[in-house]
Amino acid sequence: MLGEYPIKGRRAADISASIERAVGEGALEPGQLLPPMRELAATLGVNPNTVAAAYRTLRERGVIETHGRRGSRVRPKPATTGREKVRVDVPEGVRDLADGNPDPALLPPLASAFAAAAERGDREPVLYGDDPVDPELARAARAALDADGVPAGPLTVASGSLDAVERVLAAHLKPGDGVAVEDPGWGRTLDLVPALGLRTVPVGVDDEGPLPDDLRVALEGGARAVLITDRAQNPTGASVTAARARALRSVLADHPGVLLIEDDHAHGIVDLPLHPLAGVTRHWAFVRSVAKAYGPDLRLAVLTGDEITVDRVRGRQRLGPGWVSLIAQRAVVRLWADGAVDGTAVASAYRQRREALIAALAERGVAAHGRSGMNVWVPVPDETGVVARLLHAGWAVSPGARFRLSAGPGVRITVSTLREEEVGPLADAMAAALGPVPSRSYV
Secondary structure (H helix, E strand, O other): OOOOOOOOOOOHHHHHHHHHHHHHHOOOOOOOEOOOHHHHHHHHOOOHHHHHHHHHHHHHOOOEEEOHHHOEEEOOOOOOOOHHHOOOOOOOOOEEOOOOOOOHHHOOOOHHHHHHHHHHHHHOOOOOOOOOOOHHHHHHHHHHHHHOOOOOOOEEEEOOHHHHHHHHHHHHOOOOOEEEEEEOOOHHHHHHHHHOOOEEEEEEEEOOEEOHHHHHHHHHOOOOEEEEEOOOOOOOOOOOOHHHHHHHHHHHHOOOOOEEEEEOOOOOOOOOOOOOOOOOOOEEEEEEEOHHHHOOOOOOEEEEEOHHHHHHHHHHHHHOOOOOOHHHHHHHHHHHHHOOOOHHHHHHHHHHHHHHHHHHHHHOOOOOEOOOOOEEEEEOOOHHHHHHHHHHOOEEOEEHHHHOOOOOOEEEEEOOOOOHHHHHHHHHHHHHHHOOOOOOOOO
């Protein structure tokens, strides 16, 4: 059953670590059946309760899943095999359109904002017990949320969108709970959910956001939380429209006990209006990051939600990092106050690059998606073949496997730095990569 790989250990922690290490190294493959607990206990010479505790730890960490009498298996997509491994190594001389980064030329300089924040910190040192949220940041963030129709609620600050999402999920869910996620969706989220011991439940996406019927099926099937990207969905560029928001709110209204998490990570780089869903369910969280508009190294996201959710997040945060640096918070306030980012101009630049590529692909008979944000999603019949042919032609794009559960194959093209003169050659290369492979004869 386990081939040549021996599970080792006398304590539950050692046994679980041994199995998880084997999964990470590929010695235990996704879907592989683990030995029954009593059988493994006899082999190791330990109490069956010790093995049961080890298996329980592995389930909670999202490494294995148990199906009653059918036994325990390595999860089909175990948390220890991150999607970051599904990547393209970009050789020298190949144009990298796979990294998902914003255009550095559109990011603001940070030196003066941080210098001002640090100077204030010298005058008024932040000490243990101080308010973890800068009042000026809270006021500015709340005003922007009010303008976008996000319901009133307490506010806190996390170290980026993913940190906020993780803390909210951990505040409400227990291992084994289902989380409805967009499919295709952000690869880091698709890794995070099973890493927390939770189940991913795929919900299809079109240009207007998550599909209401798919969401209804997921919630009726028992999913206890749902993650939705309001705009610039990664990888498809979907943006929730007013009509889609009404339909999604209608579905959520039938499941008021579901935890709703909205990710507005692209605030400041999109020119489409926000249509929030928050407030339909009892527990909700709305996350707004500054990374895309102001720089990925600014690990800061504003989180608002219902009182219970935010209070739980704050409580757990106090037990760990305590707070997000007040120097970073005050620097962001300074950037906002100074108008360091011209959101209209940035959104226009990304829109022009997306639309130019989508139009060029359409002229060549290639369908593509990208209503907002920095990425274009191209459905393809064979990801591996298309990625390889594009790489050979001098273009690196991201394979869709990083972003999919059960959705069809595709590739993601990051257009944030795409130059006008590159659009035609890239479209030509994509059309050629999707065309028939020339037949060869051998003598």
